[in-house]
Amino acid sequence: MPDGTDRPETTPSDHRIGSLDFTRGVAVMGIVFANVAAFGQPFSASFYPAAFLTPARAVDDWLWLTQLVLIDGKMRGLFTVLFGAGLVLFLERARQQGAAAGLQLRRLCWLFVFGVAHHVLLWRGDILVAYAVAGVIALPFARWSGRRLLAFGLTAFAAGALISTAMYGFLAAAAAPQAAADPQLAAMHAGLVVEEEAARQHELAEGRVIAQGDYPQFVAGNLTGLPDSLGFNLALLLLETVPLVIMGMALYKAGFFTSGLDRSRMLAGSVAGVAVGAVVTLIEGLWEIDRGLTYWSSLSAVAGWSAFPRLPMIFGLAGLLVLLNDHAKGWFGTGLRAAGRAAFTNYIGTSVVMLWIFHGFGLGMFGQLNRAELYIVALVTAVAMPLWSQWWLARFRYGPLEWLWRCLTYGRVFALRQSMLA
Helix, strand or coil: CCCCCCCCCCCHHHHCCHHHHHHHHHHHHHHHHHHHHHHHCCHHHHCCHHHCCCCCCCCHHHHHHHHHHHCCCHHHHHHHHHHHHHHHHHHHHHHHCCCCCCHHHHHHHHHHHHHHHHHHHCCCCCCHHHHHHHHHHHHHHCCCCHHHHHHHHHHHHHHHHHHHHHHHHHHHHHHCHHHHHCCCCHHHHHHHHHHHHHHHHHHHHHHHHHHHCCHHHHHHHHHHCHHHHHHHHHHHHHHHHHHHHHHHHHHHHCCCCCCCCCHHHHHHHHHHHHHHHHHHHHHHHHHHHHHCCCHHHHHHHHHHHCHHHHHHHHHHHHHHHHHHHCCCCHHHHHHHHHHHHCHHHHHHHHHHHHHHHHCCCCCCCCCCCCHHHHHHHHHHHHHHHHHHHHHHHCCECCCHHHHHHHHHHHCCCCCCECCCCC
């Protein structure tokens, strides 16, 4: 995902923070597993197993649970925290260069443009628009101390988690069959049944367009749905994205990514965060499976109550990856850091690859692969990221989209090839 942390007049790798690149590389690979179901099946298959067009299998619920515990929200959370850290780092280096205060704002405006284009032309699950707006909202907080930022971010995240848990939990309860007999919930229950069916029919129609390879109609549908997507992004912004961005700013200022914290205590805290978050999510996920996964209960699990155990997992994973970066040498560490340096290109590039794999004008695999098979597609895509990124960055100073974004931000053309002078 975008960072923009290098200085324009020097070789980018000379002034980068390796732990940020390493963590971002793991996150951009992990996000493929979170999104692959929404690429290769109806969009709601990303959270609801029964939305798959392939025959249901007993293992599907357990694969859903595994993804809920290990992937859902965690990779996005890592990206968001890193984005917040990158905001502060960019501002610091811009001040060192005597750049105008509006440089960061211009950078975020271009990110918004990239996000809208990504949504309309490639995939309606875009997150860049939310990041751009969250960055603008978070900028006034950048001068706060790390302690103040962390306290504010934690409070805002907790409030957002409470709201999302209550909201999605109530929807799941109102959509349950027994709610139809409750006079106070009957009308809402009927409305939710209609809404679920409408969503299903919309996704089936969208699937037909994808399977037929009708790209103009696909783009038209994404454009029509843009206002609804912006509305969802606004809710996500207020409930999750802005708080995580602010906490990422706090972690950077505290030296989380730059050896500013005691490593042994950091390791203990990170292991505890991952363990507690995973166990709580596992228990709650098993409870959801035991009572039967429905459209609304699955949505409640992924977008609602899992926010609380998700946060310690995000912090824990970030800590473990920062520590692992210290020991990641050779092709392993170099490849993951390269994937992180080109994360913006990797993120958008994944959508291009998935477009070719699943749309009718490409391989036409939409709706044909079950969850396990989709994970194989995700694995191959993820493994390709460090391989091509390392090859590219051995020859060029930036990833392709990182270079374009940088040129647009500064209003000048930067050298791309390693052998060229800026």
